[in-house]
Amino acid sequence: MIEIKALNKSFGDNGVLKGLDLSAPEGKITVVIGPSGSGKTVLLRHIIGLLKPDSGKVIVDGTDISGLDQNMLTQFRRRFGMLFQNAALFDSMNVYENVAFPIIEGSRGGRLPDVHAIVSDKLRLVGLSGVENKMPSELSGGMRKRVGLARAIALKPSIMLYDEPTTGLDPVMTLAIDNLILSMQQELGVTSVVISHDIDSAFRIADQIAMIHDGRIVASGSPAEFGRSKNPEVIDFLSAGGRKMS
Numbered sequence: 001m002i003e004i005k006a007l008n009k010s011f012g013d014n015g016v017l018k019g020l021d022l023s024a025p026e027g028k029i030t031v032v033i034g035p036s037g038s039g040k041t042v043l044l045r046h047i048i049g050l051l052k053p054d055s056g057k058v059i060v061d062g063t064d065i066s067g068l069d070q071n072m073l074t075q076f077r078r079r080f081g082m083l084f085q086n087a088a089l090f091d092s093m094n095v096y097e098n099v100a101f102p103i104i105e106g107s108r109g110g111r112l113p114d115v116h117a118i119v120s121d122k123l124r125l126v127g128l129s130g131v132e133n134k135m136p137s138e139l140s141g142g143m144r145k146r147v148g149l150a151r152a153i154a155l156k157p158s159i160m161l162y163d164e165p166t167t168g169l170d171p172v173m174t175l176a177i178d179n180l181i182l183s184m185q186q187e188l189g190v191t192s193v194v195i196s197h198d199i200d201s202a203f204r205i206a207d208q209i210a211m212i213h214d215g216r217i218v219a220s221g222s223p224a225e226f227g228r229s230k231n232p233e234v235i236d237f238l239s240a241g242g243r244k245m246s
């Protein structure tokens with residue numbers, strides 16, 4: 001479903017992605033881990049077409065999206081839900097308006113669905129019922145992140161991209177968000193790419209874990225395979241995350 005081939009991206013003389021290959025199978029959860037600054041967010045921004053590759057391919061549902069013009073890209077993005085690392089809420093809109101925004105935009109020219117019911121339902125799913133009238137500045141970082149998540153799932157996307165969905169959340173909320181990501185996959189068949197620093201959470205939700213290091217994927221496989229990897233970067237990363245190696 002998502003196929004990335006020999007992706008190269010530099011900013012000036014800062015080479016970030018250096019021939020990265022990754023495939024994220026349809027209906028599965030692929031978790032990408034790796035050190036801070038290794039290019040995880042840059043990778044995600046390529047998948048949704050917010051960045052263009054210097055070279056290489058980003059194929060989604062059989063289409064190389066790096067070749068799409070702005071119009072086609074806008075159409076194409078409707079199948080994506082993306083949770084940005086910083087939540088990226090509209091600061092001048094309250095929570096209700098933030099979550100309602102893509103629903104209203106997405107139904108332009110067609111019949112407007114019951115926006116109120118959808119917003120309530122999505123806020124309930126992220127454990128935030130009753131905050132509709134609050135402004136983003138009145139929320140904690142974790143709450144903002146969950147509003148961003150409610151907004152991302154509002155249009156029933158077939159592909160979900162999550163940039164560190166549980167960073168900054170308490171353990172109970174982390175588990176709730178993990179379960180939400182799992183239920184999006186199990187009940188709706190959503191294809192997911194999740195960037196995470198949280199090793200335990202990665203092992204809990206992943207069908208496939210891939211580690212990015214020095215601009216490439218250095219190891220990938222099922223959680224069990226990944227846990228047995230002999231790659232030194234993987235071993236360092238997992239042991240720093242408190243996971244015992246088998």
Ligand SMILES: Nc1ncnc2c1ncn2[C@@H]1O[C@H](COP(=O)(O)OP(=O)(O)OP(=O)(O)O)[C@@H](O)[C@H]1O
Binds near residue numbers: 037039041042085
């Ligand atoms: N728009 C941009 N312009 C210039 N450099 C950028 C841009 N976006 C990212 N970079 C650079 O690309 C590198 C990778 O950044 P990225 O945000 O992908 O890291 P990350 O793996 O997501 O890190 P973290 O875990 O801290 O979120 C960094 O060196 C960053 O400075």
Ligand SMILES: [Mg+2]
Binds near residue numbers: 040041042085163
């Ligand atoms: Mg990042």
